Amino acid sequence: MNPIRPMTRDRLPELLRAMPKAELHIHIEGSLEPELIFALAQRNGIDMAYSSVAELRQAYAFTNLQSFLDIYYAGASVLITEQDFYDMAYAYFVKAAGDNVVHAELFFDPQTHTARGVSIDTVIRGLYRACVDAYAKLGVSGSLIRCFLRHLSEQEAFETLEQALPYRDKIVGIGLDSGEVGNPPEKFARVFARCRELGFHLVAHAGEEGPPAYVWTALDVLKVERIDHGVQSSKDAALMQRLASDRIALTVCPLSNLKLCVFPDLASHNLKQLLDAGLAATVNSDDPAYFGGYMNDNFTQTFAATGLQAQHAYTLARNSFEASFIEASAKRRYIDQLDACFATFA
Numbered sequence: 001m002n003p004i005r006p007m008t009r010d011r012l013p014e015l016l017r018a019m020p021k022a023e024l025h026i027h028i029e030g031s032l033e034p035e036l037i038f039a040l041a042q043r044n045g046i047d048m049a050y051s052s053v054a055e056l057r058q059a060y061a062f063t064n065l066q067s068f069l070d071i072y073y074a075g076a077s078v079l080i081t082e083q084d085f086y087d088m089a090y091a092y093f094v095k096a097a098g099d100n101v102v103h104a105e106l107f108f109d110p111q112t113h114t115a116r117g118v119s120i121d122t123v124i125r126g127l128y129r130a131c132v133d134a135y136a137k138l139g140v141s142g143s144l145i146r147c148f149l150r151h152l153s154e155q156e157a158f159e160t161l162e163q164a165l166p167y168r169d170k171i172v173g174i175g176l177d178s179g180e181v182g183n184p185p186e187k188f189a190r191v192f193a194r195c196r197e198l199g200f201h202l203v204a205h206a207g208e209e210g211p212p213a214y215v216w217t218a219l220d221v222l223k224v225e226r227i228d229h230g231v232q233s234s235k236d237a238a239l240m241q242r243l244a245s246d247r248i249a250l251t252v253c254p255l256s257n258l259k260l261c262v263f264p265d266l267a268s269h270n271l272k273q274l275l276d277a278g279l280a281a282t283v284n285s286d287d288p289a290y291f292g293g294y295m296n297d298n299f300t301q302t303f304a305a306t307g308l309q310a311q312h313a314y315t316l317a318r319n320s321f322e323a324s325f326i327e328a329s330a331k332r333r334y335i336d337q338l339d340a341c342f343a344t345f346a
């Protein structure tokens with residue numbers, strides 16, 4: 001049965017909000033809302049460079065990725081205790097549940113915290129406990145992907161990998177994030193090879209601001225299973241073919257791309273072009289506290305601006321489950337829920 005029937009456009013936002021979906025690209029430190037930054041700063045006796053939540057929010061005017069990262073790393077510096085990491089992640093899961101996100105794979109940046117003297121045990125214990133509680137209390141399953149900061153060296157990535165090995169069973173995958181241009185994937189060839197031997201799933205940010213060449217090396221050198229962002233791939237026809245034929249998922253983040261000036265406006269976003277070319281694109285929020293919206297904001301605003309329709313919504317949600325790192329039986333169950341949801345809108 002094809003669950004997708006024609007639908008009036010005015011029911012589309014309702015469908016986008018109601019459909020079950022997975023989030024595969026969320027930096028948990030990027031879910032830290034200004035209110036929580038101030039609350040944690042107070043709890044931990046940290047002086048803030050901003051006098052109010054409103055003043056901090058006003059600083060969220062970015063011109064490119066680096067202008068955002070500077071503020072994002074400063075915001076993360078209020079995270080000190082295991083409870084801080086728990087509170088941040090649980091607050092995200094509450095928002096996710098409200099958006100009918102039924103599964104989320106959370107990126108975290110251990111080096112941002114260990115560089116400030118916070119132990120990796122504190123970070124992972126807090127995040128993992130939030131994942132356990134989110135499943136028990138909200139019915140949202142969550143898993144953790146630890147990222148290497150690509151502006152740091154490969155040697156430092158090896159060191160942080162070593163520190164987290166006792167927590168191997170609590171981490172599903174390895175990612176690569178931070179300033180892209182000038183830090184190509186191949187800089188991390190050996191550490192990714194080691195992570196692969198250790199049995200982790202592999203992903204990397206590539207083609208966010210950087211060129212299609214970075215997407216090629218993420219695939220061919222790092223051997224990643226998904227590309228985070230990847231929107232610059234549309235500049236390279238051979239790469240588009242490769243991504244489509246190998247069913248490599250792209251975790252696209254439209255509001256992030258808008259706020260970081262990757263596209264001048266949402267109407268110019270290439271999500272439809274990627275889907276029309278047969279790529280396994282998904283929609284995600286990246287750093288929702290900084291970019292003006294969580295999952296359903298990304299879906300509703302992008303659909304309104306680009307003219308995407310119900311069949312695209314189905315494809316995007318289905319792709320999110322198929323590209324996730326959950327067991328085949330759970331994927332099947334979520335896709336059945338998705339079909340059931342679409343049937344109610346027929």
Ligand code: ADE
Nearest residue numbers: 027177178179205286287
């Ligand atoms: N870290 C947090 N958000 C990021 C993004 N959009 N790109 C690269 N690194 C990030």
Ligand code: ZN
Nearest residue numbers: 027205228286
């Ligand atoms: Zn990202």
